[in-house]
Amino acid sequence: MTRLKTIEWNSGSGCVRMIDQTLLPERILYLDITTIEQMHEAIKILRVRGAPAIGIAAAFGLYLGVRVFPDSAGRGEFLAHMENRADYLAGARPTAVNLFWALDRMKKAAHEYTGAQDAAAVKKRLFDEACLILEEDRKMCRAIGEAGFELLGDKRRVLTHCNAGGLAASEFGTALAPVYVGQEKGAKFKVFADETRPLLQGARITALELSEAGIDVTVICDNMAATVMVSGSVEACIVGADRIAANGDTANKIGTYGVALIAAAHGIPFYVAAPSSTFDLTIPDGSHIPIEERGREEVAVWGSKKTVPDGVSVFNPSFDVTPNILISAIITEKGVIEPPFTENINSILSSTK
Secondary structure (H helix, E strand, C coil): CCCCCEEEECCCCEEEEEEEEEEHCCCCCCCEEECCCCCCCCEEEECCCCCCHHHHHEEEEEEECCCCCCCCCCCHHHHHHHHHHHHHHHHHCCCCHHHHHHHHHHHHHHHHCCCCHHHHHHHHHHHHHHHHHHHHHHHHHHHHHHHHHHHHHCEEEEECCCCCCCHHHHCCCCCCCHHHHHHHHHCEEEEEEHHHHHHCCHHHHHHHHHHHHCCEEEEEEEEEEEEHCCCCCCCCCEEEECCCECCCCCCEEHHHHHHHHHHHHHCHHHEEECHHHHHCCCCCCCHCCCCCCCCCCCHEEEEEEEECCCCCCCEEEEEEECCHHHEEEECEEEEECCCCCHHHHHHHCCCCC
């Protein structure tokens, strides 16, 4: 059993080591990220993707952005530079709330640091916080896996959309964490992975990591989900999330809403798996979630072949919002949240578990 490591700190070379996910599945290439500019580019063009992994990348990216600042600088000057670098990273992608959560947490750690007041000491504090975010993600993903596996009961045939496995986080992932935990306990899963147009994260990434781990996986085109569900081949759907509103409305990869509608039509439970950091309680519902629109070429070109005539418009939102009424439960590291979501989200997230 092999689980690919998405992102980690390489202490030997003093850099962030991550898999370049734009090259999967043809090539598994580890990148050594040494500058904030490299990290910004990696987040923006999806070399690193998945809400938890983006958060980890942002935390270390901010540290990379300040570590070259003069150690002798005063605290105020250093903090101003840090804020500038954080704003730069925040512009990489607008939808994944973990990006902003991680940057806010890093900035808070620096501003509230009460130790030595020189720049070198605050840099060390930022590095420690980034490492803590990474370690906490590993623990959170396992906790999500344990809770999700218990929720699934004897259901072993699941469908997922996009990639919310180990390659979207530090190790176990979110939506696939129950599958990996179940595998450790001897459970045999059958996973259907939507290809996830236009960038094929399901076909390229989910299928790769599951097959590497020895889990039975079948790739289907996005427009085959209804056929697979009506056949009785799917017992549950599990997806990840990039942002969850206070009422449980959930933004995830484009096409997720359609999967939820199909699941509801066939009486199949539809679960969202995400860490507490993915919730944005400042927005009341999904209509307030900003949706990233990406470039025309992702839809209009397949490999090197043009698939849309020149002059024809392309609409390419990267995410859609699944309304809470279609969600059976949200699986977090603090436990399973069931409807009514607004009340139960506040209750579960405020727990100290």
